[in-house]
Amino acid sequence: MTSLHASAALPQASVAPATPALTAPVLASAIDLIGNTPLVELTHLAAGLPGRVFAKLESRNPGGSAKDRIALNMIRTAEANGELAPGATIVESSSGNTGIGLALVGRLTGHPVIIIHSGFISVEKKTVLLAYGAQLVEADWEAGPEDPNNARALADRIAAEIPGAWRSSQYENAANPSAHYTTTGPEIWQQTGGAVTHFVAGIGTGGTISGAGRYLKDVSDGRVRVIGADPVGSTYSGSPASTIVVDGVGTRWPQSNWPGIFDPGVTDDIRVIPDERVYDTVRRLAMDEALLLGPSSGLAIATALDVAAEADPGSIVVVIAPDGGNNYLTKAFNDEWLASAGMNADGFADGSSD
Numbered sequence: 552m553t554s555l556h557a558s559a560a561l562p563q564a565s566v567a568p569a570t571p572a573l574t575a576p577v578l579a580s581a582i583d584l585i586g587n588t589p590l591v592e593l594t595h596l597a598a599g600l601p602g603r604v605f606a607k608l609e610s611r612n613p614g615g616s617a618k619d620r621i622a623l624n625m626i627r628t629a630e631a632n633g634e635l636a637p638g639a640t641i642v643e644s645s646s647g648n649t650g651i652g653l654a655l656v657g658r659l660t661g662h663p664v665i666i667i668h669s670g671f672i673s674v675e676k677k678t679v680l681l682a683y684g685a686q687l688v689e690a691d692w693e694a695g696p697e698d699p700n701n702a703r704a705l706a707d708r709i710a711a712e713i714p715g716a717w718r719s720s721q722y723e724n725a726a727n728p729s730a731h732y733t734t735t736g737p738e739i740w741q742q743t744g745g746a747v748t749h750f751v752a753g754i755g756t757g758g759t760i761s762g763a764g765r766y767l768k769d770v771s772d773g774r775v776r777v778i779g780a781d782p783v784g785s786t787y788s789g790s791p792a793s794t795i796v797v798d799g800v801g802t803r804w805p806q807s808n809w810p811g812i813f814d815p816g817v818t819d820d821i822r823v824i825p826d827e828r829v830y831d832t833v834r835r836l837a838m839d840e841a842l843l844l845g846p847s848s849g850l851a852i853a854t855a856l857d858v859a860a861e862a863d864p865g866s867i868v869v870v871i872a873p874d875g876g877n878n879y880l881t882k883a884f885n886d887e888w889l890a891s892a893g894m895n896a897d898g899f900a901d902g903s904s905d
C-alpha cells in the first residue's frame with residue numbers, strides 16, 4: 552500500500568513509458584511451445600483394468616504432433632554442425648507430420664522446406680503444409696528401395712539439384728531418436744515420478760520408441776517394459792507385408808531396409824492390433840474420453856489397454872498419442888472412407904444415434 556501510494560505521488564512527466572509487466576508464461580515464439588506435453592489418464596477406457604493408462608498428448612505441440620520435437624532437434628543439430636547453412640533449403644520425405652514440424656520450425660529459423668509426400672496424405676495435412684509455406688512434391692510411396700520413384704530417392708535427387716540443400720533424413724538422422732531421448736523420455740519419467748512401468752508407442756521411423764524407450768530403460772535400470780504397437784501389414788512385428796491403413800506407422804519393407812535409427816533391441820514386445828479395433832478405439836477415445844486423436848493413437852492406445860489388462864495391479868502404462876484427430880476428419884471419422892479401406896463402422900462407437 553505504502554509503496555503504491557508513494558509511486559503514485561511521483562511527478563508523472565519524469566517517468567518513462569512503462570513496459571507492461573508480463574506475467575509468466577510468456578513465450579518467445581511457437582518453438583517454445585514444442586515439448587512438455589501433458590499426460591492424461593484414460594479413466595473410462597481403462598476402467599476396471601489392473602494397470603492405469605496415461606496418454607501423452609503430442610497433439611499439444613504447435614504443429615500438432617510429436618514430430619515437432621524431431622524437426623527442431625534435427626534443424627538445430629544440423630545448424631550447429633554446419634550441415635545446414637543459414638537460409639539453406641530443407642528437403643524431407645514425410646507422411647505429413649515431420650513435414651509439418653519442419654515447415655513450422657523452418658519458418659522461424661529461415662529455411663525454405665520442400666516435402667516429398669505420398670498420395671495418401673490427408674487433405675488436412677496437405678493444407679497445413681501449404682499454410683506454413685512448404686513446397687510439396689508427390690512420390691510413389693509403394694515404390695521399393697531400389698526404384699528411382701521411391702520417396703527417399705526422389706528427395707535425394709531434388710536435394711542434389713538445389714545448391715546447399717540439406718536432407719533431414721528422419722529415417723537415418725540420429726537427432727530423431729535423440730530428440731525423444733532428451734525430451735519425451737525424461738518428461739515421462741518426471742511426470743510419473745519414476746513410477747512408469749510400461750511404455751507403449753507405435754513405430755514409424757522408430758525415433759519415438761528408440762529414443763524415449765531407451766531413456767526409460769536407462770533411467771530405470773531396465774525395469775520399464777517397452778512395447779511396440781504395429782498395424783496389420785507391417786513387418787516390424789514379423790508379419791508379412793500388406794496394405795497398411797494406419798497413417799504414420801508400420802513398414803512394408805523387409806528388415807534389411809528398416810530405418811537405421813530404429814533400435815529393435817529396445818522393444819520387449821511388438822503387438823499387432825486389427826484395423827477395426829484401431830479405428831473403433833479412435834472413436835471410443837472421442838466418445839468416452841473426449842479426446843480427438845489420430846489413428847496411430849488408436850493403435851498405440853488399444854495396445855496399451857491390452858498391456859494394462861495383463862499387467863500387475865498398480866502398473867503405470869504410458870502410451871504415446873502422436874497426433875490429434877483433426878487431420879483425419881475425412882478418414883478415421885468418415886464411415887465411407889472406412890468402408891473404402893475395408894472396414895465396417897456399424898459396430899464402432901458413434902455419437903450419431905444419441
Ligand code: PMP
Nearest residue numbers: 754755756757758759799847873
Ligand atoms: N504416428 C504418426 C501419426 C506419425 O506421423 C508417426 C511418424 N511417422 C508415428 C506415429 C511414429 O513415430 P516414429 O516415427 O517416431 O516412430
